[in-house]
Amino acid sequence: MGPVSFKKLLLVFLTGILFMSQSITVKAEAAYLKSKDVTLMNIGTQKVEGKIHLKGDSKQKQIKVLLIKDEEKKWYELPLKEGKFDEEIWLTMGKGKYTAAIMIHEEGRKYSYGPKITVENVGEVNPFLVPVKHVESNDEKIIQLAEKLIEDKTTDREKAKAIYDWVTGNITYDYEKFGKHQEGDYDNTYGALHTLETKKGVCYDYAALTASLGRAVGLQTKVVKGQVSSELYKGYHAWNEIYLADENQWIFLDSTFGVGGKKEYFDKKQSELSHSKQEEL
Template sequence: MRQFLSLLVVLLLFLPLESTVAQAALSTSQTKNEATINTKSLAKGIISVGFKTKSGKKAKVGITKNGKTYYYNLPNNGTLTQFPLQMKNGEYTVTVFEHTKGNYYKSATSKKVTLKLKDSKTVFLQSVQNVKWTRSMSPIKTATKLVKGKTRTEDKVRSIQNYVARNVKYDYEKYRNVKSGYLPNINTTYKSKKGICYDYAALFGSMLRSQGIPAKLVTGYSTNAKGLHAWNEVYIKELKKWVIIDTTVDAATKNSGKSIYKKASDYKKQYEY
């Protein structure tokens, strides 16, 4: 039975998800287009970036600390988009890039910001580009109902995990046709009741964050999945530690009566948001 379930998970899960870290050639030459790096929410561990180009070209933002950079696609119409500063306290360099040709981008603006959070978990409570939520969203209202009357973090997490695993089915068609640069929309996943692993992780993470439970969306590799995978790490207050929860696997196996916490040895993290 165990071997069957392992095989089932491998068959169900996800084609390689393109990492939000772009493999692009980025130069430091400046452009004169309108780029904004807003630090008003720095105390929450996030920044807002906007970029409006006259050319309508594609844009990216790079967030660097201690030699590691996260690259994200950025709307080119000036809309402010929130991004996490998830690499703990210290100095970050935020750079906005505009596409030139081929795989090349040039810098529009750059700014250094210093993060000084009292609690590093704060950033994993916020709404950001790929874990995007508001209080008015239906899945967030459902999360509030699911945790009503519960005081322990573990009980709240289990209630939301059970809801996602039982109500969202794996979307094979999206698996075959998902495009590069895809971002999850939790309203769409909630209403359609289907998605790929990125959708599962974004929905679960958003519902937890809305209830004051720190949750990371993590991408990398797992022995339970074929190709690049997405899952969550959740901070359990009673345990005083982060645990791995994979609602995509739980949905495929119906959790089989096992603990919802997964073995760290089965997962290899690349990026966290």
């Protein structure tokens, strides 16, 4: 082989090494998406079975997730631990294409877009059995309490009643938060875990905690929102429906009224007449 040919061969070889190293670098960088001091693991456009895994870190103090499917949108909290987040979010809006966008808090209720990923959900999800926003049925504290409450119960009705009895007997109504609502202030902390830790809440908190405890032990449980017109209260309200599989029926329960009314509102059919359902979560 002549010297010219050897030089050409060497040049091709070195060029190939350089190209490979650049490709490796590009792939490594593409493993994470970065925007506005937020780094998000890039799982790429892929098919997922019912849930999405969001992992990364943030220099921002407060971020959320905006989940978008078709025309429907849902917001989720994204807790940070030492600047890192690692959450699984269930895709409860059916099969199809989802976009998960990290939203960065600017001020007040204003958020801006950070990195985002897109996936295709190919799995069926029962929305009344999985953890969702404010219904943290996968939290260890929730699970331990729920399992303790039903440990000697055999039927779904007994399990549901044990949960209802505990919530009505241990959570007090938060009149301060209710007063803020009356003034149009909804910037408060809500949800099952917060209610369990503080032992107080408004109707939505009661319903979220009841749903979390039910779902934690495999009971399909809805958080229902709508209008109420009764001797106890008139206006927007939240309550629950629980499915009793061994009886093949959904039953109505209102743990908030169970406390405020000093009566039992568990499977109280006549009370359904005062509750007008508008949304279920």
